[in-house]
Amino acid sequence: MPPDDLRSAAARRDEGVRKVSALTWRAGAAGVICSAIIAVAFGQHAETAAAKSGSAPGTIAVPNQPPAPGPGAGHVTSGGS
């Protein structure tokens, strides 16, 4: 093959590699963005559900008042079930 044809083929090959690399990078970036969107959406769902239950999303909620000593019998019993 003449030297000019060899250089042309090499240039076309390099151009093809650049295009494939660019496509690969864009696909990867799109995947990362989609993953981030899904993660944010999932987090929002979990926090919404937690808020519905009255619980803070990031910690176990403490009571406004700790239990006080109770006189006499209970209204109700808390135990294993």
Next chain:
Amino acid sequence: MTVGPVAEDSFGVFGTTAVLLVTDSAALGEARAIADRELAAVDRAASRFRADSELTALNQAGGAARPVSPLFADLIAAALRAARLTDGAVDPTCAAALAALGYDRDFEQVRAGTPAAPSAWRAGPVPGWRSVELDTAGQARLRDGALLDLGATAKAWAADRCAELIAGQVGGGVLVSLGGDIAVAGTAPDGGWRVRVTDDHAAGPDVPGPTVAITDGGLATSSITVRAWHSGGQPVHHIIDPATGGPARTCWRTVSVAAGTCVDANTASTAAIVRGEAAPGWLAGAGLPARLVRPDGTAVTTAGWPAEPAAA
């Protein structure tokens, strides 16, 4: 502000006993109707022993994504939150481990010794809560062979939901106890809601144990003494250590915790059973008032739980 006497209703649900207390006796019927409706919905969504529940359908989906109702999605989200906040000590993927121990049907049948169905479960860590996928499109999927059991959170979550709805729709003060998992909302009676704390929620009023008063949030007790049976000749119980897939080997007989909600209280009490000796420090660090009872009956308290007189 507090109010006077309370009206009471009790009934069976989820294989245990529910107690409903309201400070407005005229509101008891409406409160019971709300509770019945909500508890039936939770049972249809999350029962492990109903062939027609959403949970059963998801467990039988073979790892495929399935649409879930908003209620079931909330129940799954609550279980995943409990797992995250306890670093996986309270894990919703314990269903296969429980079934392998024979707890694959209503507990009354387990207690009666009805033979268990054959199980393919092999002892070892459970698949883990990160195997559970829940998306905003209303779909859930179980990976890695995970099977859901929401027993550690669903009952307490239902108590919170009932108490909140009843207080919001009926007014006054309300206490909902589902097998000893207690949620309160609205205005408490004079002196607060008095709760006897002991091993078994069904024990009589004279059973040993302190009485405490709460005015908000929830109080839950986890115990290895009640939902216990024999499997392969060995005594076992229902609180699974996700790291081993077997019943938690714990230094606590019973743990009671007060928290901002009932589901948070039950999350913490269950995690404390699994964490063993590390539990008092973990509870104190979280600011959670708790009472932990060793097998010999001695108790340790944390974070403002009322001190108990020393044994004579």
